[in-house]
Amino acid sequence: MSRSGRSFAGSLRHALTDIAARVYLVACAALLVWALVDTYRDSSGESMAGVIPLLATAPVSFVVAVLPEHETMFVAAVTLGALVNATVIGWCSRALRHGDRTDPAA
Incomplete structure (x- = not known):
C-alpha cells in the first residue's frame, strides 16, 4: 500500500x-501513427520518421529499442516509454497541483 492508502495499481x-498524462499519451499515439504511416509510404526504405516517437518517449524507449529489430519491437518500445513517462507526468502533475499532504494536521 502506498502512503495515501491506495494499492500500487490504484x-x-x-x-x-491525470489530464496532463492523457494529453501526453494522445500526442505519443499520434506521433507513432504518423511515423508508421510515413515509413510504410516511403518506398526507398530511408524514412527517419521513427526517430521522433522514440525521442518523445525517451529514455525508456531507448532501452527497449535495443531489443531485436522488428516493427513490433519499435511499437512496444514507444508504447512502454509513453506509459512510463505518462505515469511520471501524472504523478508530478498531481503533486504540483495538490501539494504535499503528508502532514495530517494540514
Whole structure:
C-alpha cells in the first residue's frame, strides 16, 4: 500500500487519469501513427520518421529499442516509454497541483 492508502495499481491508475498524462499519451499515439504511416509510404526504405516517437518517449524507449529489430519491437518500445513517462507526468502533475499532504494536521 502506498502512503495515501491506495494499492500500487490504484496509484498507477490515478496517475494515468491525470489530464496532463492523457494529453501526453494522445500526442505519443499520434506521433507513432504518423511515423508508421510515413515509413510504410516511403518506398526507398530511408524514412527517419521513427526517430521522433522514440525521442518523445525517451529514455525508456531507448532501452527497449535495443531489443531485436522488428516493427513490433519499435511499437512496444514507444508504447512502454509513453506509459512510463505518462505515469511520471501524472504523478508530478498531481503533486504540483495538490501539494504535499503528508502532514495530517494540514
